Amino acid sequence: MSFIRILVFSGNNACERFYVSFDHFGNRALGEKNTRRELWDGDFDSTGFEIVTHQDLVALPEGDQIFKEKKLTFHIACNALEFSYFIHILNHSREYRQQVVSYWLKKVDNYIPKTKNVSLKITLNDFSKQILDHMWCHRISYLVMERTELDNAMSWLSTLGGAYSALGDHFSHCADMAGRISLRQFHLALRLGDPSTVARCKLYIALSLIQKNKFKHAKLIIETQYHLCLNSTSPDIRLLRMCKGIWSKLRYERSLYIEAGKKMKKINCL
Secondary structure: OOEEEEEEEEOOEEEEEEEEEOOOEEEEEOOOOOEHHHHHHHHOOOOEEEEEOOOOOEEEOOOHHHHHHOOOOOOOOOEHHHHHHHHHHHHHOHHHHHHHHHHHHHHHHOOOOOOOEEEEEEEEEOOOOOOOOHHHHHHHHHHHHHHHHHHHHHHHHHHHHHHHHHHOOOOHHHHHHHHHHHHHHHHHHHHHOOHHHHHHHHHHHHHHHHHOOOHHHHHHHHHHHHHHHHOOOOOOHHHHHHHHHHHHHHHHHHHHHHHHHHHHHHHHHO
16 A cells, blocks of 8 residues: 655654555654654665755655765745644545645656655744734634623623522512523523533523422423433532422422412312
8 A cells, every 4th residue: 555654853853753645644753852863764765755844855765875876856845834734634635645645656656666655754944934823813802702791791690680589489570580580691601601500590490480380390400400410420519409409499389389279279168
């Protein structure tokens, strides 16, 4: 099977090795003590190319004497950013790998026929000017500002929702408002991408449902969140205790609701 071996150097040290064939791309990290001479001296018996930035691209025939007599010079510049693009496309595109392998095998075959494998040496040069990714910076800045605003909104809603929830035991309109605030918190938690906060918001909604005497829906929410938390890889103890606390409130409020219903029946019978 034909393949290309790519050896990457930074300064005088070998930092990484890649193997590229038509159907495969793999890499193997090299130790920092492997210098250019230690790594390459044993490979003069294989036909290959040496790619050095701003230097010669050299065909290496068998034997040192032929190597000194015959040189093929190509001027190629490569920095770390350009090389990272090259490796990324090699890794993700089978068609591009085929084109690269075929290109180098054909190029070597023009000078040294019947070559099956090619070795490439790439030395990364320093940037003449540092490259700043302004577009990515703007995206990250937007995400940071969005996350800050979402955290701020979540804090305000938590304070406001707690106040309405405390009054919800005595006033039905406060229970309704607490439920709407919890729903808004739930949407924010989804934007934040925090599963624990999402679960808490669902429990807040269940608490609002309990205050409105909708016990079946509240029971379903509490049981679902409890089992999800219990079966997770790292259960949140505070969330489990919160589920148990709201479950106790559900049982208590349901017992009061049933007892009040019985009293009303007795009164109606009189």
